[in-house]
Amino acid sequence: MVHKLKSLLSNEQIDSLEYSAMMQRRYARIFFKIQFLDVEEKTIRIQIHQEKSPHENYADDKRLMEIVEETFRAYFEDWKIQKVTFPYIEAPAEIVTPEWIKEQMNKYKIGSKKLVTDFGIAKAEVSAIINGHREMGIRTKGLFYYYFKYTEIQKGI
Secondary structure, eight states, X not given: OGGGTTTTSOHHHHHXXXXXXXXXXXXXXXXXXXXXXXXXXXXXXXXXXXXXXXXXXOOOHHHHHHHHHHHHGGGOTTSEEEEEEEOOOOOGGGGOOHHHHHHHHHHHTOOHHHHHHHHTOOHHHXXXXXXXXXXXXXXXXXXXXHHHHHHHHHHTO
């Protein structure tokens, strides 16, 4: 990010800006990218996006714009700062829990044997997931989510 700013800012300013960006990345999974820089027009376009955060401290568009201002305004006081925001959007599969899986199995009358056959994984593994003995990553959640979405479409519900 900062290589585009080396000719505009002092080393101390760059260090300070990098530190601010690093703190946003560390505590809120917020990332910046300089998309466009026009020195003559004094315009800078900064993309800001947030990824899944273990602290679940998510910012909306308005807050992301404020963060850009808080982070960059001191270095670009008389510049036009354009902001491109991408707030975190939870994956649809995040709703998947063992309880959700059981509800879907009951709803569509699907037994664990069918899941074993359809997924091609061991019965013990399917059982551990359904009963909450094995934690599910996003890929496993996605597998179940889209399996039941497909089932919903197939059954026309």
